[in-house]
Amino acid sequence: MADGWFTRRRFLGGAAALGGGLVLGSSLTGCAELPTGDTGKAMLNELRSAGVARLAIGNEPPYTQIKTDGSVTGAEPEVARAVLRMMGIDDVQGIITPYEGMIPGLNARQWDLITAGLYMNRSRCAEIIYSEPDIVSTESFALRKGNPTGIETLADVKADSSITIAVLAGGYEDGLLRTEKVPRGQISAVPDGRSGIEGLQAGRVDVFLLPTLSLRELVADNASDIEVSPPVPDIAPTGSGVGFRKTDGYFRDLFNEKFQELKDSGEFAAIIEPWGFPADEAINTTAEELCQAPG
Template sequence: MSDADVSRRRFLRGSAGGALAVALGGGLVTSGCTSVNIAARGDGGQLLDRLRDRGVVRMGFANERPFGYINHGGELTGQAPSVGKAVFRKLGIDEFEPKLADFGSLIPGLKAGLFDVIAAGMYITPPRCAEIEFSNPDYNAPEALLLPAGNPLGLTDLRSVRDHQSARIGVLTGSVEERYALALGIPRDRVVVFPDQASGIDGVLANRSDSLMLTRLSLNAALEERPGAALEISETFFVVIDGVQQNGAGGFGFRKGETDIVDAFNRELAAMKAQGEVLEIVQPFGFSKNEMTELTAQELCAAPEVV
């Protein structure tokens, strides 16, 4: 979850097969992962027209702060849903239905037609670009480590975990952080996978892992829910693999072939960025001008792939 591809931002472990958990209405239900090709007609798709007719956007999210979550009032909020809602309102759609999924199930759920858009701050990576369409990113965030108070192992970034003889790195299931760790040569038995943000924090507190890697934004938001916890956050860093910086740039996901709505979404998003509206929307969730970006989905989709 980060985030938190990650990631938030996290790497898709596979979009077909297995069980898919998605919240429909008030409960979490399980559905097969059979893909449905709703949009890929080669004509730009008709999703925007359908959404305008229906008047409601179904937003897939993974309940990860600050990217997308249900607040204490039961409302879908966070960086991605808030930006997404503002863009969709400009496109003529004013109502939004939350659809909760495990992060690793977001792409299969989108492809199965269980929601219309992924609004979870999902990192734009080449493997994901092969699966779905992405809007341009609305942020680019560095990583950080969650550590026990006092940082007993002296960990500072992912390379410091690798270079330590026994340090364990915690990552979320389906995350780019997991792939980064393995690509840098951290042994699999020192990569501890957690299903979500909360269990990752609990894992560090219970010494099941020596660290948890997510974005600084995710970790700061998570610790706000754990006042007094004996934990600290490292300085931020971008992971570098084979000399290439791995950007944590997140956007909105749509089904393959729905290029018309992506183009319309990008036009409104660009205008909002230029007017400072995006920054104004995301600041309450811990984002700053430092996380704003002019990267494009095209650039990120063409980036060298981490193997």
């Protein structure tokens, strides 16, 4: 579960999608060779000319969501849409892709930005650059009703080798468990949130680790027999911003400048808070701080 980019302009499969439309992205395992120098100004000109930026998303509400008409919404895409319009880029197109494919796909120029709630950590910040945070969140466990295994902390999981914990493949939580040296045999990687909940219900896993708000939405929609724990006390709050290629620093810096204007006007809070994320926590946290998170 987590960078600006491409010189592209040719949409996946060669089909030009209308602004705001949905494209299904494939998972990439390799990175294209990156150009030398800062290409951010060229990227800005290309996206202004095209009138649309392509966003890698995960279709994981409230971070990202595809509407019934195929258009993209969610906390991070809506923030990006507002900032990009201030930069002269009129619309966005959502491309659903697995989390583990987002950074390789960005560097391979399959999309222009990552707006998926791809949480910052040390390894990701070594590969791409982020905007200042637009989301700061906590992590929780999904558990069967009554918490029959008595799991309350990550330490509880590590202490009991019989416990199996589900995470999204390639997600922030996957990297966190590796960093915290949770044995691989205890970890079950699932492709999406619904699969994690179904694994709990079927007894294939004992606990599902995901951001608190994501789990609450999943459980409210799908699972009366599942409960969501309070924020896990031994996992620090985490956060995300828009991701860019390292070679697009000019574009990222201009994005941050306009993003600050959005914050100062109060519009950022109006966009982000209806999705359940407090604006103040993001405003008072820096990307530099979040990039120190393990993983």
